[in-house]
Amino acid sequence: MIGHEKTFYSWGGKVTSGSHGEELVWRGDPLPAGARPRLAHGLGRSYGDSCLLNDGCIVETQRMDHLIAFDSATGVVRCEAGCTLAKLLEFCVPRGWFIPVSPGTKFVTMGGCVANDVHGKNHHRAGSFGCFVTRFGLRRSDGAERECSPENHADLFRATIGGLGLTGIILWVEVRLKPIRSPFIRQRTEPLRGINAFFEVARREEAHFDYSVAWLDATHAGTPRGVFIAGNHAEENHAPHFPRSSPRCSVPLTLPDFVLGAWSIGLMNAGYYAANALHWGESRVGYDGFFYPLDAVAHWNRAYGKKGLAQYQFVVPMEFGPEALRETLGKAQAARQASFLTVVKLFGAIPSPGLLSFPRPGVTVCFDFPHLGASTERLLDDLDRTVFACGGALYPAKDARMSRESFERSFPRHREFKELIDPACSSNFARRTGLTA
Amino acid sequence: MKHILVLGATSAIAQAFCRARATPGARFWLMGRNEARLRIVADDLMARGAAAADVRAIEPGNFSSLKTAVEEGFRVNGRFDLFLAAQGSLPSQDLCEGDPGLLSKFFQASAVDIMQAALLVADKFEHQGDGACVILGSVAGDRGRRTNYVYGAAKSALETFCEGLRQRLEPASPVILVKPGPVDTPMTAHLQKNALFSSPEKVAVAIMSAIQRRAAVVYAPFYWRWIMMLIKILPRRLVKRLRA
Ligand SMILES: Cc1cc2nc3c(=O)[nH]c(=O)nc-3n(C[C@H](O)[C@H](O)[C@H](O)COP(=O)(O)OP(=O)(O)OC[C@H]3O[C@@H](n4cnc5c(N)ncnc54)[C@H](O)[C@@H]3O)c2cc1C
């Protein structure tokens, strides 16, 4: 353990105050002593405040990144919790295996993927990350390491998947990888016009593709337009693929707030649409470009200016999908708040083992607003009304504002979860939502 | 480059180097002070496909445990293509000034142990007729600085040592001193990071290329050669006043 005063940031630009950083480099090392509350922190790719803790000890895990075991026959890999998906991909893709569920960036840790039970473009086929976790090692404040699996400490297994880092420090994770024959993806893109088109295309194509997602231009006046993107791992091996181990370029400093104003966001959305419109249909792309297009630019979040960005992701049951999507898009437009990336995806019915897992059958929508202060807050409150009227839920990984009430409505098993929180763990998110003191 | 002997195998830089070499057929002999950590490193290399990764814990400052470990390594593996010395720490200058015991412990681990190991290996390499010897120095060894001259002194001792050992072992065995600038590793965890910091992976690449080129002294990244060249020609009178 190596400790010092340090300020931590989340991807949406939230910061800590009075926090102390301790690096956990070796999984056998003891956890920080003392009475201060603590929280594990991976790469801080959560947008809100679930990876932050004021006046506490933040346990940094990213140096703890060793592989522990790999079975090349079954594709079961065990590695330490600070190992990033980027490092794991570098290891497993040349050996013919892929991460079973991947979020939109590979610069996240295994611990972070478990703690948020992340989902990817294949949720309709595969379920969430937690569905592939066979076991993990958890160190609680009593000092003992527990091996948790569906058979062993099953209560902690379920609580830690999607457990927001509150059940202890995950030391290592074992997952089942997915066999692939090629590092390439056979991608299909299709234009979308109107909300109903999205649902029609998604339902029709889902049966044929492992991965699918849609991007909507929420700034377009008139009928919403967008792009439906789907893909499968290519069958045969082609030319070698050289993935990026680090971003191609970087936003070196926080840009002034006007750079990503409503205007320029509209322009960029139009540009993105036009770029896609050049090649509708099928193409072969590298996995980096398909899964992690944003990773090409390091610190792209700085483009959103000092106030950062406000992500807003919700899920509603399928029957309310079209209505909720129409209403939220309408509200954002009426409030003249431009969302840079509006992503829509259908979640499937495969249940996650996690008690607080966010993905559930239905439609998920993710907005990406520049934070403009009070007007953005008002809009988000208004969007909440639509979401909860439809029996929906908000995603903690993207949230810095949900109330205790919103949290409890989103996660009906919160009581069961509370019993399993490690008394030494806390986060700014947990304090706000009444999970911890 | 299949048989690799490492002192200070838990170092972030040594690990980055070994991971990149952990291909089928690679055999590692990992020495350091902490057996549990060495095991973690060995398991990682095995998972990546190495043929063997053995660990030997060495009692700090105990020459006979070092000698036993090195000799056993040569006995078990038959030979080594490379010896990498990455052991070392960055002590607080202030504490070293006030605590003579700390000063000698530091020198023992960051200079004496390394020279002792290199001399054991040198005998074996002479016998083998080949084998590369890589020692991690630092840009801090190029010039004494108010804030870290104890650390710098150990590194410049290693440089002079390498110069002589090189005369003894070349041309059969290259002796390579690698001098990194600041690197983001546990050794520098307490320091504020800036644009001058490099990564263990980049230093690992520089080490490999130095071995292939049989270079004598390399800076990592390369541009430190030019920075240090400028700093080295600064007149002593000026440096005295800088105190940085
Ligand atoms: C560009 C981008 C795209 C994204 N796309 C998606 C997406 O498609 N789907 C999706 O689900 N998410 C997505 N996310 C969110 C991201 O995947 C999650 O927030 C993820 O959990 C971040 O991982 P991290 O390692 O950075 O963890 P952090 O953000 O540092 O931490 C996240 C949570 O995990 C906990 N944690 C981390 N390590 C440990 C550990 N060792 N033990 C216990 N708890 C731990 C923390 O306490 C915290 O509660 C995206 C984020 C970005 C920036």
Ligand SMILES: NC(=O)c1ccc[n+]([C@@H]2O[C@H](COP(=O)([O-])OP(=O)(O)OC[C@H]3O[C@@H](n4cnc5c(N)ncnc54)[C@H](OP(=O)(O)O)[C@@H]3O)[C@@H](O)[C@H]2O)c1
């Ligand atoms: N990081 C930099 O900025 C930088 C710059 C220039 C040169 N270097 C040099 O590069 C080498 C590797 O350092 P690193 O950056 O990779 O740091 P690191 O990860 O902290 O590794 C240091 C290594 O030295 C061992 N060690 C430390 N003190 C010891 C002692 N008293 N007795 C025995 N072993 C001891 C450590 O063992 P444990 O794991 O058991 O602690 C570890 O194996 C060092 O020689 C360092 O001086 C580093």
